[in-house]
Amino acid sequence: MTYKFAKGVASLKPSIIREILKSSGNTIPLAAGNPAPDAFPVDDIKEIVNSVFESNPVLALQYGISEGYAPLVEKLTELAKTRYGVGADSDALIITSGAQQVMSLMSQCFVNHGDCVICEEPSFIGALNCFRSFGARLSGVPVDSDGINIEALEEKLKTEENVKFIYTIPNFQNPAGITMSLEKRKAVYELAKKYGVLVLEDNPYGDLRVSGEPVPAIKSFDEEGVVVYSGSFSKIVAPGIRVGFVLANKEIIAKLTVAKQTQDVHTPLLSQLIVYKWLTEYDFEAHINKIVEIYRRKLNLLCDCIDKELGDFLTYHRPEGGLFVWAKLNDGIDMLDFVKKASAAGASVVPGNAMMVDGEAECSYIRLNFSTPSDEDIVKGVKILGEVARSL
């Protein structure tokens, strides 16, 4: 039988990352994006799960409501306000199956085939492919060292038709590692208001700041229901439990809730109970301080190794947090050739074009991750990259 797939999914290409790295099974994983396993609060979660099954197993096993476990929704609404400075009386919050589901719910609720989503370029491939799969036309705006280029963004808003939202990761952007300045955050908000376009503010890495001062969220300026704010517990608790949340104007949340019901009814209760009890009964601030220490050490180690082994072959902007370093190979080095040879030599990195709106265009960037490999493997892996660079 010949299958007639929907337009958005039919035109989706297999991930360039997967293609290039197919043969990289046993390489050092500088390409990955997994949080460090020693950053998981394993003992806390074990205790929580035991106590859930001691006290109220049926709560963890029966159907729940699509909005999420009510005490968790309440706790996060409070935390959003006190810790992240976001959330107005006209807003509501629901629990999602990771922040990835926020991308998907926003697409389902706003994107008709051919509508435009404006995104930073480069950006997170999981979000780009999600928007594409729902038939969105992506329009990329370059990222400067202080965040999205405001002139280019306004030009897009003036010229693109049916723009549904602007997708941005203001803190330690994936992959560029850039943190958007306060001025630019305000400018993005003003432009969104002016052109009647939503902002989807994705903040999975916000708590992983290893240097510099926190910058207020775009959502913190929002008085008109223009900003949809997405958070995640994948990086501060654990990704395998799949818990995120979305905070937005109640009218939007009502639609996202209906869409969530059609996607997975609700996020598993056990996952929600883990996060709820961890936030209310454990010292999560202490845990975040602990993991920030781990990531600071690993980021510094990666940068030191890059400076030593690859200083002659690339340039990069040192991020203030997050999980990634985005580096531009010097002129004369063929990026795809470098990535393939590195993989064959035993160290995998992400080819930058995978993170672009037009994956076919010339690109001289690579993305390096420091959270997945051990410290020892960071040293070994970058050494391999240095050898490959010198051999070209």
Place this chain on the structure above:
Amino acid sequence: MTYKFAKGVASLKPSIIREILKSSGNTIPLAAGNPAPDAFPVDDIKEIVNSVFESNPVLALQYGISEGYAPLVEKLTELAKTRYGVGADSDALIITSGAQQVMSLMSQCFVNHGDCVICEEPSFIGALNCFRSFGARLSGVPVDSDGINIEALEEKLKTEENVKFIYTIPNFQNPAGITMSLEKRKAVYELAKKYGVLVLEDNPYGDLRVSGEPVPAIKSFDEEGVVVYSGSFSKIVAPGIRVGFVLANKEIIAKLTVAKQTQDVHTPLLSQLIVYKWLTEYDFEAHINKIVEIYRRKLNLLCDCIDKELGDFLTYHRPEGGLFVWAKLNDGIDMLDFVKKASAAGASVVPGNAMMVDGEAECSYIRLNFSTPSDEDIVKGVKILGEVARSL
């Protein structure tokens, strides 16, 4: 700000069930569809979760692949063949976040706005709303006492444009309680082949057979990759963990996997490990026998109560399994009036129009559930319904 929702979501009406039952908070829940809590293998799951955190907590907490935990995929592929008689060499299977996600992935992968999905009428509202939210045009085919009306189905296949799939629940259909005959299953398969349309066979209740003999799945005839088969652990393990699966031709599964990645990356590992260990280390056949006993008792109790209290006011077809009884109120009883008065009197049932393609059309059916209420509440609830019927 005025929000411009996508067409499929914008036109979605709030659930009639929710509207009607808004004030039914403290009523006896004959309207619900929750499995009976005493049917959950609570002690098994508690042991499993403890052992996971003793032996390999990082496996349960780190990112996994979108296809699902590989040993579970393997085990389910084997079980699909040996227990349910489905799955060919050209097929593959992935884990989903409940069977609801299969509806959603199929919509994302196949439905362009305005495409047609043919469904049984009545049918599961969670599936209908899912298809609608992706912009599908629903076309309903009546259900006879032995399953979907084949002549009406062929007429639809001849006349409807851009039909993407036929959605069917062949075992103990929700809400009609009907089991499709072997002849009709073969006829549906042949028609799907003839007209080049997929079948989405949803089988959440198949294991809950309390009388009669099992009938082979439509997927069991499939030699051409025409049938997409969906299974669930919500009714035989627990719904709160959100684990289901989909089995289909590899080409379809490849697209569904990409879509799953855009929706929630993967189903929580802890949920998958619970199902995997339960299937491999516990006597799940004994558990299914045990819960079938529970459901047989409760179904018989409900039917006995209906015969006694409501025999003069409605007719129904006694189902061979599942969770629901679908009953037609006699002429002269206004169904919506009955449902509202029943809710006010302390017993909630689902108004049948909520399960119809056209929810505005005249409908004299109600759906009663016997898994959620206790035995005592089944007796009390139906007694209330009888009093309401007599008062009209």
